[in-house]
Amino acid sequence: MEMPELSGTTRHALQEAVLSPRFYTTDFAAIDRLNIDALRDEFEWIRDEFAHDYNKGHFVRNEEFNANFDDMPVRSQFIEFLERSCTAEFSGCLLYAEMTKHLKDPTLRAIFKYMSRDEGRHAGFLNKTMADLNVELDLGVLHTRKKYTYFKPKFIFYATYLSEKIGYARYITIYRQLQKQPNGIIHPIFKWFEEWCQDEYRHGEFFSLLMRSQPELLSRANRRWIRFFLLAVYATMYINDARRNDFYAALGLNWREYDQDVIRLTNHISTQVYPVTLPVDNPQFFHNLDACVEYDRKIRALEKRKDPIAIAQSARLRAAIGTRLLSTYRLQPAVTNEATRWKGLDGFPNYPGPGRERATAA
Numbered sequence: 001m002e003m004p005e006l007s008g009t010t011r012h013a014l015q016e017a018v019l020s021p022r023f024y025t026t027d028f029a030a031i032d033r034l035n036i037d038a039l040r041d042e043f044e045w046i047r048d049e050f051a052h053d054y055n056k057g058h059f060v061r062n063e064e065f066n067a068n069f070d071d072m073p074v075r076s077q078f079i080e081f082l083e084r085s086c087t088a089e090f091s092g093c094l095l096y097a098e099m100t101k102h103l104k105d106p107t108l109r110a111i112f113k114y115m116s117r118d119e120g121r122h123a124g125f126l127n128k129t130m131a132d133l134n135v136e137l138d139l140g141v142l143h144t145r146k147k148y149t150y151f152k153p154k155f156i157f158y159a160t161y162l163s164e165k166i167g168y169a170r171y172i173t174i175y176r177q178l179q180k181q182p183n184g185i186i187h188p189i190f191k192w193f194e195e196w197c198q199d200e201y202r203h204g205e206f207f208s209l210l211m212r213s214q215p216e217l218l219s220r221a222n223r224r225w226i227r228f229f230l231l232a233v234y235a236t237m238y239i240n241d242a243r244r245n246d247f248y249a250a251l252g253l254n255w256r257e258y259d260q261d262v263i264r265l266t267n268h269i270s271t272q273v274y275p276v277t278l279p280v281d282n283p284q285f286f287h288n289l290d291a292c293v294e295y296d297r298k299i300r301a302l303e304k305r306k307d308p309i310a311i312a313q314s315a316r317l318r319a320a321i322g323t324r325l326l327s328t329y330r331l332q333p334a335v336t337n338e339a340t341r342w343k344g345l346d347g348f349p350n351y352p353g354p355g356r357e358r359a360t361a362a
């Protein structure tokens, strides 16, 4: 369909590619029926954390953003990075706003409202940075025209929890790397990542709490769904980032080492709530993901050809990716125990336990 009134970037963001950020919708009435009373005090504590609004003054651009970026390295890849990030942030903003609209529990409503505030701020900050580079991504158009993917509530929880935590891991890993080698700071926006990713970490803390408040989400057959979502999130990022190796190289990062660091960190963090995670230390694990990257590279090389042989080869390679992912899924999972469980982030508040109001009043 021709949409001539839309900028090329908006149109691109609307395209439904398999590996692109999506917009989600769910069964809000079912979520509204959840009872969180067993952990109510902890929910109220985390709500107060969000109310604190630690990053209220953080997302303000300075004069460094006014520089001319016409000749910056990997400019088009950087724009694509902004576009994907902005779409993902905006997707969170909309989903959390819908939750606020549909839920009756006052604590949950407040939390989703604060999280939507944060994601809206993140999307806006990226969007302005795109405008600096003369790229227009119309969030209003995205809102009304992008297709929504329906996920059952529990799948929304597994997927959103992981996307918040892997978002944290991605931003903090880039930030720390750029601190070590400032030559890689190809744009000032990377200097904002440290505080930024703490918002994502906090959002993930909420979803961790939400899953803990519904213990059946973490037991029996659902353990298989947990492993499925871990693998889907890791493999999607790995294949996506392999395609963008020159962007990461411009930041001074080796995409493969970067992705493996991010996956290890996310996997460790997720032991805070998941009774099983993926065996990232089993050599077969990254060996399989590397094989998927190689198949994907061959598929893309075949894309220019339209002959039946190329189509058949490409189908065979896609099947090979599926087989690799299945055998990765079947590797013996890592079972969480007290010794391996993630204990929290340094300098980041953990729930102090009930009785905090008395403690504050004293």
Ligand SMILES: [Fe+2]
Pocket: 089, 092, 118, 119, 122, 199, 200
């Ligand atoms: Fe965000």
Ligand SMILES: [Fe+2]
Pocket: 092, 119, 164, 199, 200, 203
């Ligand atoms: Fe977030």
